[in-house]
Amino acid sequence: MTTTRSSAELIHAESAVLAHNYHPLPVVVARAEGVWVEDVEGRRYLDMLAGYSALNFGHRHPALIEAAHRQLDRLTLTSRAFHHELLAGFAEELAALTGLEMTLPMNTGAEAVESAVKVARKWAYEVKGVPRDRATIVVAEDNFHGRTTTIVGFSTDPVARDGFGPFTPGFRVVPYNDLPALREAVDETTAAVLLEPVQGEAGVVIPDEGYLAGVREATRAAGALFIADEIQSGLGRTGTTLAVEHEGVRPDAVLLGKALGGGIVPVSAVVATREVLGVLRPGEHGSTFGGNPLAAAVGSAVVALLRTGEYQRRAAGLGAVLRDGLAALVGRGVTGFRCRGLWAGVDVDPAIGTGREIGERLLAEGVLVKDTHGSTIRLAPPLTITPEELAWALGRLAAVLER
Template identity: 85%
Template structure:
């Protein structure tokens, strides 16, 4: 990173202490205070550099402040940022056309956050079930997978199996059936005449980058088509190049009825999400039935269009696939040397650390002290999701640092 060192009137420790009385304690961040960033590197307020191996949970697939995305944002900031959907704007049609084409689908419902996209998809699926499938009013059901993570709204945590996401937030929204992930027989058994949709992550991110068996996604597509319900793929973390393909479902040549996108769609600049679907599905919405003041705003559409342009070249998908080989080879060498197992696809991995060495949090803190940023999940598992722009040299360095920490013990 070539930017000048950061200078703050407060130290990292002072800033962390200042948050305590004024911020809700709904996160447990690592004790690093980021002030500047470029590419795969960030810098704290004291000027210390860290390699970002989390990339905002895949929101920064193209790295921090990618020049093409920053340029698109600056250009739009000088023209128009918001109209609301009370009026048309000159950026939205182009964004929707290009995003639909990128995914192989027909229509786009623009929103802001990933959770909003999921909530919107739930509403659309229910409306489709009543208007198109003929399910009796208020009886539509949606089949989901155990250990899912689709967001943290009250409806979404209603079908979570993570008690830390649910405890204290009831009563819960009915209408969901939970089945084991990667179990086609259980999924099919849960579907009946009331089923509007099956909603799954093609790869479960928060659960630890859990990758289903080969053929599972094709099986979900076949079952949903045969039983007459929608297949909704939540690609908010797995999509937009992360796994070496534009979408994770592309690994099995599957086209769902609905794809949910977010995180990287905003290029790490603004929150942008979308429900992308077949025309028959999204056409069930009528004016006044759903909306968002900021959804599809000109600034978001400009940045989203620039993201699509980057992906249209195929460069980032190829980069994730090629660098993913380096990642897998490096992790394979660590199995039995502090790593019990791992799951990886493209530049995304869940790494299970031997609990005798340390928890995921302890390993993350040790890596932070050595200038590498990762995040733990579920006990002794850490997630690796570096920007797709990371160099092989930086990736190898990070893996070498992990090896050294495992050798010494957290």
């Protein structure tokens, strides 16, 4: 459906009929291709957010669109009441890509996290022997794992948390990147440690070298699971298939989403060892749309793109370009940054503006980014971006900061 209403008219219309759970930048996107989007007036913008990594392969990647079109003409949904011909292949391919054994397909990232919480608790009771209803899960401060009531209950962000209690018990919150605190929190009741290998919403916070390996060692010593939330960091974003690979770590379970749906359909998954996912029995967990034929077709096409290693190599190589470009801006409006692959959190001098204000100024320059806390913005372009496009975006950022 196309519209004759202007951007301003559409934004005004939204405010009357949509819940105000987001505060978008004032742009109304109508079309997109690759790394570029176009608004209803025909203005073009370089997408440097990529749907919080949901668009790792760019908008409307031909192989992903073709897979979706092909499946739309055959079968889109059976529910899990019946089998369908694509599910086994999708699960096998995803397990092989991650080096794990079994897949639990879901839809959204939050569903993958909630599913992992349930599985970890059941594993604790049936395998580890934790007394019933006493299992604990250790999480990190400044985490972002989703928006359900259980998940925001162990968030330390007051905007995400305040006003939504009472909260689910059973979580212990420790500082991120603090191994002594994590080791102290882990005990005989610990079912799992649930962490983001890179904290995205917090501003692309990268832990010290050795932290993830230390988490793996601590969980093994305590007979607990290590669950890596790779919903934003995984599937090529950091220059490797999974961000935990930077330390050669293999968790017991990996949570995937966002890019797994290719920017076309919501697809998420818990991918884990057989011991972990083997605790689920029929009727104990489910999802009508989880692993549906359309999701499996697109998800398999995503895995096929990653199997070649091309996108991981692009993220690593262009990540160096991004890092060098940001380093040149330190002292020229940038006070600091963190970069891993094609993913960066950029701290702007608060005297220049808030993250929101920087985002609005970049919008006027034809670049789409998103702020996080304070004066920090996030850069996460599609992995298909060219060096020239990346340099252009960095040039626009430099121009905004100099003004």
